[in-house]
Amino acid sequence: MSLDNCDREPIHVPGHIQSHGALLAFEVSGRLVSRSDNAQQLLGFPLPALGAGLEAPEFAAQPGVVRAIRDFAARDHAASGVAERSELAVGDRIFDLILHFNGHLVVAEFEERQPADREIRPFTTLANGALSLLRAQRSIDDLLRVAVTAIRALTGFDRVMAYRFRHDASGDIVAEDRRADLEPFLHRRYPASDIPAQARRLYVINTLRLIADVGSAPVPVRGIGSEPLDMSWSTLRSVSPIHIEYLGNMGVAASMSVSIVIGGELWGMIACHHLAPLVVPYGKRVACDVLAQLLASNVQTLLAAERAERVEAASTVRGQLVGAFVQTEGMLEALRPFVPALCGLFAAQALVASEGTETLVHGGVSAPAGAELLRWLRANGPPEGLLAVSEQARLPVELSASLGTWCGLLALQMDDSRHDWLVLLRQEQVETVAWGGRPEKVYKAGPHGMRLTPRGSFEVWREIVRGVAVPWSATELEIARGLQAELHRAGGSRRAQVTRARDQMLAVLGHDLRNPLQTITMASQMLARGADGATVGPRITRSSTHMARLVSDLLDLSRLQGGMGLAVSRAPADLAALVRDAAQDLMLGHPGVDVAVEAPATLEVPLDTGRVRQLLDNLLGNARQHGDPGRPIQVKLHEAGGHVRLSVANHAPPIAPASRDRMFDAYKPESLDNSRNPGGLGLGLYIAREIARGHGGTLVYEYRPPCVVFVFTLPRA
Known part of the structure; x- marks a missing residue:
């Protein structure tokens, strides 16, 4: 018997029994058709030849055996394997008689009880x-x-x-x-x-x-006919x-x-x-x-109970995640706090997610491998948007080489564009399974090879499961489908809200562009009639500048919403000088506004000067529009712990929670028709935060009584 065909070994028809018992098989009519070679010796009474019935003299001398077999054979024997045990006395010996049906046969097995076991x-x-x-x-x-x-x-x-x-x-x-x-x-x-x-x-x-x-040597079982x-x-x-x-x-x-x-x-x-x-x-x-x-x-x-508990835990995490998604601008921002919970929920060791040009990587998988995986999913993801893989062989060779031991992935498409994905990853089993015992212990090997030893079996198993991860269970797939459905619903609801706000914004944009255009048209007509250019020129400049700002914001919005991100080109620059220039320009443009700047004489930082100036103008403009009149705007710039922190504060009550949750959103209905920001589209904070992200930094809101504060943090190097 070779190991290659041991799975096909006919162990259910071995033709032998173990030596501690005896076997007889009868047709339902009582005809003896099979018996073990040791039956007569173990039972201690003569047996008739195969083919004899229960009425044979040898059986007639054992009425207990005959009665037990006939009573059992008379019952409904439609189900094979139905067994019954009884105690059988043969002379002064006690046997356990175990009877079961096997198709049309009654199989009787006898095991003698030893004296110590008779009670x-x-x-x-x-x-x-x-x-x-x-x-x-x-x-x-x-x-x-x-x-x-x-x-x-x-x-x-x-x-x-x-x-x-x-x-x-x-x-x-x-x-x-x-x-x-x-x-x-x-x-x-x-x-x-x-x-x-x-x-x-x-x-x-x-x-x-x-x-x-x-x-012990097995005992042959002889039977009538060729079928074992x-x-x-x-x-x-x-x-x-x-x-x-x-x-x-x-x-x-x-x-x-x-x-x-x-x-x-x-x-x-x-x-x-x-x-x-x-x-x-x-x-x-x-x-x-x-x-x-x-x-x-x-x-x-x-x-x-474990499954129900797991499904309930998944429902809780899903609800919290979707709630966070509704309240934040981006999916990745909502997802970050829930990454450990999601990995635990799916028994995954790593997670990769994408939104637009942003990528989130958690766990031992490398960022380049995560990016390669996302590119492959965008091009090859299934139409239903859910992919479960547990074998390296199912992945393209290039992707498999990039992922290394990460061969189990559960990928959920998070939107309808096939662009944004959430992927849970598992390593191959060899990396995740602990083997107990002493690896150096050697057991005797036989003619069937080392695979038949406990340690040898494990070594073979290690080779079998190379490139194979623990597959995703039916419960995990059920949880994944529920999560995907909720994300799609939340995304659809969010898109509907964004569409309404965008339509409203476009209506406002049309109105706001009409006013400066009318001003420019009227001014040009006045110039044509000989009006003084020194009087009319500033009107044209203000109106064209307003239009340029609106168009610039729209172009930035288009890039961000299209997943292209903002173009950021960093070079060493004096951030302290940039801050002082922005503050000076605000005070020149708005007499009566006071900006107090606290900054070092110079502070060289790698940054995109134009983009950071855009961020500063937005923060200073917000502080002027929403701060208490007559109170100075406070700007502080300092370096700490390898990071540069720039804060802009204005005296004002704290921002209401509902507005605070949406302040960095692209489309905010409350920003339109705002009396404190006439002609604005409410895109300033949204674009400012993206500029901060483009520099590897952050932009956050804080309230430090009595001031509203926005803090821009970016790496010093």
Whole structure:
């Protein structure tokens, strides 16, 4: 048997049983069609030849056997695997008789009770204390710890472990009770190949499996006809040679497994090991099976509660994020405080997001890799705007090389333009899974190779999962779709509000452009009639300057809304001189306005002089328009901690919360028809903040009684 085809090994029809019991198989009519070679010796009475019926003299001498089999055969046997246990006396010997249907056959298995086990209490009594303890647990880990302790106490195995299987059928040992001198296996992980697919199927349909003596020779089962007996539901079914070798390499002489089945799937397993042969009486095994069924029920309840809790947590984060989105101008600004929560919600190690020309990168993924990923998504994202990938092979070679070990991604398109994306990332499993135990420990290898040793299995698993991340679960995809839908709805609502405000702004713009145009037209007519140019010229200058400012703001707005960003070209400049010039120009243009400047003699900073002057003019203009008349505007410039801070303060009451939340928005209805800013479009603070961002800095609002303060911070270097 090679390892390449062990998944196809027909372990359900081995043609042998284990030596601690005997097997007979009958047609429903009572005709004997199969028997194990040891049946006559183990049962202690003669057996007729194959093909004989229950009326044969040999069976007639054993009325208890005949009655048990005929009574069972007379019942509805539509479902294969339905089993029944009874106690059977043959002379002075006591057997556990386990009967089950297998298609049209009744399979009878006999296990002799040893004298020490003949007074075994009913399994419900045996398991009663453990059942009560299980019901009291409130976490899956605690349930599994209680279960392994109870099963070891009940059966006497040297080691009892609880496996929890993962998405790929690999398993982690999450609880263990063992003999004190044994090496701990807790927290080790084993690959799916250690339990082949056909073995997993049998663990689901036959939830309890005992291997009483790894070293004993299997007993042949003879039958009528060429078809081997299907032993899928047999308790005595012999063991695959590959599995025998695996147990031998671990030093195990006897083992027992109890399946934890949830929703028809093998969720976990209780695995028991013993260093010497051990026959666990059938009654105790049934007690363990009952414990596992209650365990499975409780685990299923806790899993449902965990899912509900996770969905509720996602709903809370989603609601808070959408609320922040509605109150801020940009998605990334709203997203930043929620990045750790989103990564935790999706069990992701990194996050990348884009909005226009801005990119947000969090976690171990590099900024260039994040930018490359976003470019690929913009060009290749699916029409539905949701992409879940967990294998490196599904990504283009260039992108995969850029991302390195980041091979799991869950990408959500945040808008209808296919331009803005939110991406959660996971690393390949080799980077994220801890392996317990002593890596240097070497186990004996057999003819089937190192893969059949615990350590060798892990090494093979490491190669199998290179370039593979833990896939996104159905719950995570459900949460992602809900988040995406909410973001789209919030974005649609925001776009509708922006459209209304933009239409209103354009109406105001048309009105505001008409006035200076009329002034210029009238002034040109007056010049044509010979009016004094010294009188008319300043009118033309003021009107054209007003129009130029409006057009400049609109051009900047167009660049920003189009995702192009503001053109910023930095060079060393004296920011202190720039601040004093801007203050002087404001006072010259508006007699009676006083600007107090506190700044060093010089302060050289790399900046775009024209853009920063635009920012200063906006802040000083706001301070003049909204400050208390007669009170000076205070401008302070200083350097601290590698950053330059410029503050502009004016005496005024604090800005109302509703206006404060929208002050940096492009479209603010309250900025239009503002008596304190006639002819303005309300774009000043919006553009000023983008200028600050273009310099790698920030622009924020503060209130320091009795002053409203705007603080511009940018890097010194």
